[in-house]
Amino acid sequence: MSKKVTEIVIGEQVYQVPRMNLEQVEEFLDLNAKLAETPLLKDQLPILVDQVKVALSRNNPEVTVEELKRVLDLEDLYGLVEKLGEAAGLKRPSGDASPDPSIGDLSTGTSHPASE
Numbered sequence: 776m777s778k779k780v781t782e783i784v785i786g787e788q789v790y791q792v793p794r795m796n797l798e799q800v801e802e803f804l805d806l807n808a809k810l811a812e813t814p815l816l817k818d819q820l821p822i823l824v825d826q827v828k829v830a831l832s833r834n835n836p837e838v839t840v841e842e843l844k845r846v847l848d849l850e851d852l853y854g855l856v857e858k859l860g861e862a863a864g865l866k867r868p869s870g871d872a873s874p875d876p877s878i879g880d881l882s883t884g885t886s887h888p889a890s891e
Contacts, residue, residue: 781862783855785827786846790835795863802829803863823852830859 781792795803803826810822824843831838847855860866 779862781858783858785843785851785855788846790831790838792830792835792859792862793833795830795859796833799829799833800863800865803860803865807860820852823856826856827852827859830863 779794783790783792806822806826806829810819810826813819813822821840824840824847827843827847828838828840
Protein backbone atom coordinates (compact mmCIF):
# COMPACT_ATOMS: atom_id res chain seq x y z
CA MET A 776 0.00 0.00 0.00
CA SER A 777 1.63 3.24 -1.12
CA LYS A 778 1.24 6.49 0.73
CA LYS A 779 0.57 9.38 -1.60
CA VAL A 780 2.02 12.62 -0.34
CA THR A 781 0.90 16.05 -1.51
CA GLU A 782 3.35 18.91 -1.20
CA ILE A 783 1.76 22.23 -0.35
CA VAL A 784 3.18 25.66 0.37
CA ILE A 785 1.57 27.87 2.98
CA GLY A 786 3.26 31.21 3.40
CA GLU A 787 6.94 30.35 3.12
CA GLN A 788 6.60 26.88 4.67
CA VAL A 789 6.50 23.69 2.57
CA TYR A 790 4.46 20.82 4.01
CA GLN A 791 4.48 17.17 3.01
CA VAL A 792 0.87 16.11 3.52
CA PRO A 793 0.03 12.39 3.33
CA ARG A 794 -3.47 11.20 2.56
CA MET A 795 -5.79 11.73 5.49
CA ASN A 796 -6.52 8.75 7.68
CA LEU A 797 -10.16 7.78 8.19
CA GLU A 798 -10.43 9.77 11.40
CA GLN A 799 -9.25 12.90 9.58
CA VAL A 800 -11.55 12.24 6.61
CA GLU A 801 -14.50 11.93 8.98
CA GLU A 802 -13.63 15.22 10.69
CA PHE A 803 -13.01 16.91 7.30
CA LEU A 804 -16.43 15.73 6.04
CA ASP A 805 -18.17 16.81 9.26
CA LEU A 806 -16.70 20.28 8.74
CA ASN A 807 -17.77 20.13 5.09
CA ALA A 808 -21.37 19.41 6.13
CA LYS A 809 -21.23 22.32 8.57
CA LEU A 810 -19.87 24.50 5.76
CA ALA A 811 -22.79 23.58 3.51
CA GLU A 812 -25.18 24.82 6.21
CA THR A 813 -23.30 28.10 6.72
CA PRO A 814 -24.37 30.77 4.22
CA LEU A 815 -22.17 33.71 5.25
CA LEU A 816 -18.54 33.85 4.13
CA LYS A 817 -17.42 35.36 7.44
CA ASP A 818 -18.85 32.31 9.20
CA GLN A 819 -17.39 29.90 6.62
CA LEU A 820 -13.80 31.09 7.03
CA PRO A 821 -13.12 29.44 10.42
CA ILE A 822 -14.57 26.17 9.10
CA LEU A 823 -12.33 26.26 6.02
CA VAL A 824 -9.27 26.99 8.17
CA ASP A 825 -10.23 24.10 10.45
CA GLN A 826 -10.36 21.82 7.38
CA VAL A 827 -6.80 22.81 6.48
CA LYS A 828 -5.67 22.17 10.04
CA VAL A 829 -7.30 18.73 10.03
CA ALA A 830 -5.53 17.80 6.79
CA LEU A 831 -2.16 19.00 8.09
CA SER A 832 -2.51 17.44 11.54
CA ARG A 833 -1.17 14.00 10.69
CA ASN A 834 2.39 15.14 9.98
CA ASN A 835 2.22 18.68 11.33
CA PRO A 836 0.30 18.71 14.63
CA GLU A 837 2.10 21.88 15.69
CA VAL A 838 0.34 24.03 13.05
CA THR A 839 -2.20 26.32 14.69
CA VAL A 840 -5.38 27.92 13.39
CA GLU A 841 -3.92 31.33 14.27
CA GLU A 842 -0.82 30.64 12.17
CA LEU A 843 -2.92 29.54 9.20
CA LYS A 844 -5.10 32.65 9.45
CA ARG A 845 -1.98 34.85 9.37
CA VAL A 846 -0.48 33.34 6.21
CA LEU A 847 -3.47 32.36 4.04
CA ASP A 848 -5.46 34.64 1.79
CA LEU A 849 -8.98 33.81 0.60
CA GLU A 850 -8.00 32.48 -2.83
CA ASP A 851 -5.26 30.29 -1.35
CA LEU A 852 -7.64 29.01 1.30
CA TYR A 853 -10.28 27.81 -1.18
CA GLY A 854 -7.68 26.24 -3.45
CA LEU A 855 -5.91 24.57 -0.56
CA VAL A 856 -9.07 23.04 0.91
CA GLU A 857 -10.03 21.67 -2.49
CA LYS A 858 -6.53 20.30 -3.15
CA LEU A 859 -6.36 18.65 0.28
CA GLY A 860 -9.82 17.15 -0.17
CA GLU A 861 -8.86 15.73 -3.56
CA ALA A 862 -5.63 14.33 -2.11
CA ALA A 863 -7.73 12.54 0.52
CA GLY A 864 -9.82 10.88 -2.21
CA LEU A 865 -12.64 13.43 -2.20
CA LYS A 866 -13.65 15.22 -5.37
CA ARG A 867 -16.34 17.41 -6.87
CA PRO A 868 -19.25 15.51 -8.43
CA SER A 869 -18.57 14.95 -12.14
CA GLY A 870 -20.16 17.44 -14.47
CA ASP A 871 -19.96 20.33 -12.00
CA ALA A 872 -18.99 23.24 -14.21
CA SER A 873 -19.81 25.88 -11.65
CA PRO A 874 -17.10 28.55 -11.25
CA ASP A 875 -18.11 28.90 -7.59
CA PRO A 876 -15.02 28.24 -5.45
CA SER A 877 -17.18 26.83 -2.65
CA ILE A 878 -16.14 23.36 -1.65
CA GLY A 879 -19.51 22.49 -0.18
CA ASP A 880 -20.14 20.00 -2.98
CA LEU A 881 -17.17 17.73 -2.34
CA SER A 882 -18.10 14.06 -2.29
CA THR A 883 -16.40 10.71 -2.20
CA GLY A 884 -15.81 9.15 -5.56
CA THR A 885 -14.55 5.93 -7.00
CA SER A 886 -12.25 7.43 -9.59
CA HIS A 887 -8.94 9.03 -8.73
CA PRO A 888 -8.40 12.78 -9.27
CA ALA A 889 -6.31 13.69 -12.28
CA SER A 890 -2.64 14.22 -11.61
CA GLU A 891 -1.29 17.73 -11.93
